[in-house]
Amino acid sequence: MEKPAAIITAKNLTKEYGTLKAVNDVNFDIQPGTCFGFLGPNGAGKTTVMRMIYCVTPLTSGLLTVNSENVMENMSAVKRGIGVVTQDDSLDYDLNVINNLLVYARYYDLTREQAVRRANELIEFFQLEEKRDKNVRTLSGGMKRRLQIARALINKPSILILDEPSTGLDPQARHHVWAKCHELIEQGVTLLLTTHYMDEAEQLCDRIAVMDQGKIIKEASPWDLIKSEVSPYVVEIRGEEQARQKILTAVSDQIDFHEELSDRLLLYTPDATPLHAHIQDMNIPVKTLLSRRSSLEDVFLKLTGRELID
Amino acid sequence: MAALRVWQRNATVYKRTWKLNILPNFFEPFLYLLGMGLGLGAYITEMEGLPYINFIAPGLLISSIMWGATLETTYNVFVKMNFDRIYDGILSTPVNPKDLALGELLWGATRGTIYGGAFLSILFIFGMGLHWGILLIFPLIFIIGFMFATIGLLFTSMIKEIELFNYFFTLFLTPLFLFSGIFFPMNQLPQAVQIIAWFTPLYHGVELSRGIFNQVWSLELLEHLAWIIAVTLLNTIVVLRAIHKRLYN
Numbered sequence: 371m372e373k374p375a376a377i378i379t380a381k382n383l384t385k386e387y388g389t390l391k392a393v394n395d396v397n398f399d400i401q402p403g404t405c406f407g408f409l410g411p412n413g414a415g416k417t418t419v420m421r422m423i424y425c426v427t428p429l430t431s432g433l434l435t436v437n438s439e440n441v442m443e444n445m446s447a448v449k450r451g452i453g454v455v456t457q458d459d460s461l462d463y464d465l466n467v468i469n470n471l472l473v474y475a476r477y478y479d480l481t482r483e484q485a486v487r488r489a490n491e492l493i494e495f496f497q498l499e500e501k502r503d504k505n506v507r508t509l510s511g512g513m514k515r516r517l518q519i520a521r522a523l524i525n526k527p528s529i530l531i532l533d534e535p536s537t538g539l540d541p542q543a544r545h546h547v548w549a550k551c552h553e554l555i556e557q558g559v560t561l562l563l564t565t566h567y568m569d570e571a572e573q574l575c576d577r578i579a580v581m582d583q584g585k586i587i588k589e590a591s592p593w594d595l596i597k598s599e600v601s602p603y604v605v606e607i608r609g610e611e612q613a614r615q616k617i618l619t620a621v622s623d624q625i626d627f628h629e630e631l632s633d634r635l636l637l638y639t640p641d642a643t644p645l646h647a648h649i650q651d652m653n654i655p656v657k658t659l660l661s662r663r664s665s666l667e668d669v670f671l672k673l674t675g676r677e678l679i680d
Numbered sequence: 681m682a683a684l685r686v687w688q689r690n691a692t693v694y695k696r697t698w699k700l701n702i703l704p705n706f707f708e709p710f711l712y713l714l715g716m717g718l719g720l721g722a723y724i725t726e727m728e729g730l731p732y733i734n735f736i737a738p739g740l741l742i743s744s745i746m747w748g749a750t751l752e753t754t755y756n757v758f759v760k761m762n763f764d765r766i767y768d769g770i771l772s773t774p775v776n777p778k779d780l781a782l783g784e785l786l787w788g789a790t791r792g793t794i795y796g797g798a799f800l801s802i803l804f805i806f807g808m809g810l811h812w813g814i815l816l817i818f819p820l821i822f823i824i825g826f827m828f829a830t831i832g833l834l835f836t837s838m839i840k841e842i843e844l845f846n847y848f849f850t851l852f853l854t855p856l857f858l859f860s861g862i863f864f865p866m867n868q869l870p871q872a873v874q875i876i877a878w879f880t881p882l883y884h885g886v887e888l889s890r891g892i893f894n895q896v897w898s899l900e901l902l903e904h905l906a907w908i909i910a911v912t913l914l915n916t917i918v919v920l921r922a923i924h925k926r927l928y929n
Contacts, residue, residue: 424772428928446682446774460769464693473692476685477773521769 377402382432394584405561410581416564453522457533478525492520512543568666603642609656686783705798738889739862748795753788753832781923792825830915837922
């Protein structure tokens with residue numbers, strides 16, 4: 371479908387390394403001011419897609435436009451409008467916090483005055499005031515990530531790319547990063563992120579593309595993905611194989627489908643309460659019985675085929 | 681312009697530590713001149729009609745530029761490229777791989793110039809090269825620095841293991857240092873060696889420097905200069921492509 375308003379458009383995007391197709395004929399449109407997530411296991415091709423968008427990896431074939439510029443033709447112009455937070459921290463360890471921002475501003479040809487003003491704003495926004503003149507080495511993991519995001523925003527980009535923004539962060543730091551991301555979306559920045567954390571994708575993304583083996587196998591909003599790929603609720607049973615089988619046989623007409631993991635039985639159902647009650651009434655001894663809303667994790671496991679589904 | 685930004689980044693880092701960094705650059709020529717010039721010079725009183733210390737000083741100056749520029753574009757660039765991931769950060773800005781490479785070359789030339797400048801100042805203190813013709817040495821120092829920066833970076837663009845620099849320094853730069861006419865005139869050596877020397881970069885720099893210092897103006901100096909400029913230009917083109925290929929894939 372043609373959406374002329376898209377800020378990033380990929381048509382038949384392909385990247386080959388020798389015989390390996392890291393990205394295989396991928397298509398997507400990203401609307402400005404939204405958060406678009408690439409979800410997938412390691413090696414699915416998420417990072418390669420990002421790298422092609424910010425012009426550090428050439429396309430093998432296909433067409434990729436960012437802010438109406440072809441990424442293969444006008445690299446500097448494309449990169450001027452994008453801020454990038456790479457997966458491994460690429461901060462400049464030879465410089466202190468403020469100089470990381472000021473030196474970075476020079477790469478975008480900001481004047482000294484603009485750079486200082488912007489750097490101070492960002493240091494405040496990301497609460498790094500105390501570390502302003504400290505070496506980057508003295509920063510905690512969460513602070514380093516915040517500094518990386520601050521640095522990526524130095525040129526006020528319309529697009530911010532976050533490659534696994536919360537990997538390796540403790541829960542407080544993760545939530546801090548997410549809160550900042552929400553603020554940025556409100557300011558109109560288009561967010562592009564890769565993650566393999568379902569909660570992160572659910573928290574932030576308006577749309578999600580699930581990638582596996584170089585292809586996008588599904589693209590929708592998080593809620594639509596859950597609705598279309600799995601049932602709204604899951605009843606999880608942990609216990610002996612025999613007990614699980616007995617329950618499965620007894621309730622098979624009340625569920626949409628089920629999934630057998632090595633240690634658990636998952637029953638997908640439109641309404642968990644009656645099913646839960648029914649299983650309790652059966653008085654079959656199990657270790658745990660719990661009901662929950664189904665999540666992107668269930669979608670992800672189903673789509674990327676880690677477990678077998680009937 | 682973008683290349684200049686990369687140069688500025690390095691200058692910002694250097695500014696923090698330059699006082700510590702620069703001191704050895706002054707001791708080195710001092711030690712060389714004392715040890716080789718005065719020590720060895722007590723036995724070899726004259727070489728090609730010059731006091732021995734005056735014979736070796738112009739060549740040593742050029743070799744110090746060589747060491748300075750290549751150290752920068754070998755080890756330092758390798759670490760930035762492969763260990764510190766600094767280039768990942770830089771390349772996601774409007775700076776492209778070729779700008780980055782050119783910036784590093786300019787910085788390597790600058791470091792070579794700092795080494796050469798320190799060396800030259802000691803030579804002045806020793807009373808050498810105090811004449812107007814010496815002004816020509818300043819652009820030469822920068823050009824030689826740039827040439828060796830391209831040579832170092834070319835090697836860096838080809839290797840994946842930092843240990844391989846040992847080969848570059850031991851099997852390439854050290855022989856250059858010893859067999860480029862710094863310590864003895866090349867015309868004493870067999871014809872074959874002289875022909876090989878003509879194809880190496882340090883030799884031409886040494887000859888030019890000696891000509892300038894001793895004010896022996898001849899057309900041969902232009903030939904040496906032409907060699908250096910041609911090789912530098914050619915190497916620059918090759919190395920920019922090599923770095924582009926290495927960092928854009």
